[in-house]
Amino acid sequence: MSDKVTVKKILKMKSEGKKIVMITAYDTPFARLVDQAGVDIILVGDSMSMVMLGMENTLGISLREMLVHTQAVAKAKPRALIVGDMPFMSYELGEKVAMRSAGLFAKHGAEAVKLEGGEEMVDIIKSIVKLGVPVMGHVGMTPQRFLKLGGYRLVGKKEFEAEQVIRDALAVREAGVFSVVLELVHPDVAKKITEKLDIPTICIGSGPHCDGQVLVLHDVLGLTPNPPPFAKKYVDLPSIVVDAIKRFADEVRQGVFPSQ
Ligand code: KIV
Numbered sequence: 001m002s003d004k005v006t007v008k009k010i011l012k013m014k015s016e017g018k019k020i021v022m023i024t025a026y027d028t029p030f031a032r033l034v035d036q037a038g039v040d041i042i043l044v045g046d047s048m049s050m051v052m053l054g055m056e057n058t059l060g061i062s063l064r065e066m067l068v069h070t071q072a073v074a075k076a077k078p079r080a081l082i083v084g085d086m087p088f089m090s091y092e093l094g095e096k097v098a099m100r101s102a103g104l105f106a107k108h109g110a111e112a113v114k115l116e117g118g119e120e121m122v123d124i125i126k127s128i129v130k131l132g133v134p135v136m137g138h139v140g141m142t143p144q145r146f147l148k149l150g151g152y153r154l155v156g157k158k159e160f161e162a163e164q165v166i167r168d169a170l171a172v173r174e175a176g177v178f179s180v181v182l183e184l185v186h187p188d189v190a191k192k193i194t195e196k197l198d199i200p201t202i203c204i205g206s207g208p209h210c211d212g213q214v215l216v217l218h219d220v221l222g223l224t225p226n227p228p229p230f231a232k233k234y235v236d237l238p239s240i241v242v243d244a245i246k247r248f249a250d251e252v253r254q255g256v257f258p259s260q
């Protein structure tokens with residue numbers, strides 16, 4: 001499809017000043033729907049662990065689970081770029097492990113991978129890029145390191161933290177990422193990074209001064225009981241679903257469905 005969103009197109013969107021829209025999806029039907037809505041990037045996020053699999057955090061999801069769901073998203077053949085999120089322990093242990101995991105994502109239909117971390121990830125990112133798989137960075141509040149960070153909190157209020165996030169963003173860019181997620185980064189710092197980088201910043205909970213925005217699909221649809229404060233619910237899907245199932249149940253009980 002000539003219309004297909006590629007890494008090259010994402011980079012061009014920054015130079016053209018076009019905002020990039022990224023959203024998560026974890027299965028074929030929702031990948032079709034978000035693609036119909038015209039998003040630029042579908043992230044098969046490790047947030048799936050929490051919003052789909054009932055886990056407390058993102059540490060528990062396996063590479064195998066991420067690959068199965070990446071393949072399901074790829075089956076939708078979306079126009080949007082498919083980014084597979086590398087789960088905890090699938091890349092940090094060394095370049096060979098990281099290359100193998102990234103290669104498996106590509107084999108399962110990912111057109112790029114995302115991994116968390118800054119300066120400490122430079123060699124890992126370089127090795128994956130050398131393998132031929134584009135990498136999206138993720139700095140600021142990195143949920144896979146929530147234990148070390150002491151929870152999910154805004155990063156960059158204090159000067160030393162702001163300087164570290166900027167160093168991290170510049171380091172992953174130098175290593176070869178084509179874009180970088182800034183999560184829960186102080187908006188002034190996110191603005192500074194966006195101005196400094198020649199690749200797009202895609203933000204979540206980091207204010208409006210970014211090249212793009214990402215949200216978790218289940219937050220947008222109202223499916224998460226305790227969404228983060230920066231998320232925006234655009235529809236109350238649970239009430240629509242419950243209403244439909246109630247009508248089905250009523251019709252079965254009244255003998256209306258199925259009809260002759
Ligand atoms: O897993 C995910 O959904 C993410 C986004 C929050 C960026 O990493």
